Amino acid sequence: MTEYANPNDLVFYVKYHIKPEFTNEFQERLMGVVENMTQEDSFVSAFVHQYAESEGRFSMYERWTDSSKDAFMTYQMEGKDYRKEYEKRLPLISETPRKIHLLKPLAYWISANVKPSENDLIFYVNFHIKLDKLEEWKKAALQILNKMAEEDAFVSTFLHQDAEDPSRFTIYERWNEASMEDFEKNHLNAKEYRRVYENMLPDLMQSMRTFRILEPLGSWIGK
Structure with missing residues (x-):
């Protein structure tokens, strides 16, 4: 049976392309961030994947009840201490910049x-x-x-x-x-x-x- 989604939920599909020598580090850091994300009141769900055809490519499907993308970026992406080291390190271990699809x-x-x-x-x-x-x-x-x-x-x-x-x-x-x-x-x-x-x-x-x-x-x- 069809369940119609809350149109106000924020859904992101995030793509990562990680340098081969840093894939293990990336997974450890991302999993740590997600574990902290789950404690947030506005967190709904998250699913993390690795591309079947490429060990260096990953994606995350995540869902939140934040009011807008701008609010999310300010309150979650920039406002949480547990994200800061991850965000600082991510550009250094990535082949290409992370892509975030809303x-x-x-x-x-x-x-x-x-x-x-x-x-x-x-x-x-x-x-x-x-x-x-x-x-x-x-x-x-x-x-x-x-x-x-x-x-x-x-x-x-x-x-x-x-x-x-x-x-x-x-x-x-x-x-x-x-x-x-x-x-x-x-x-x-x-x-x-x-x-x-x-x-x-x-x-x-x-x-x-x-x-x-x-x-x-x-x-x-x-x-």
């Missing part, structure tokens, strides 16, 4: 039966939709996501719209599947509702959909 939460689905695990298969999918097809795509996306949520291996999915570009959407999805091959066999190539959706997509998109496979490193849920 997302507008639209809806989410969470399984009542399957809990997240460190072995989950995780995707982060990007869509660039034609401006005159936005509502048509959102309707189709909600239909397929509702169907996905009924699958036995489904763990969770979060649907967002880019806060700065209304034609861009992302889906963060998590499955209790051992591999991409199993996922393709059991879902992508096996479900009629997916075939219908896939046939619709080319006419709705401005450019090809892209996705990454993420390896979970940690999950935190607020109080």
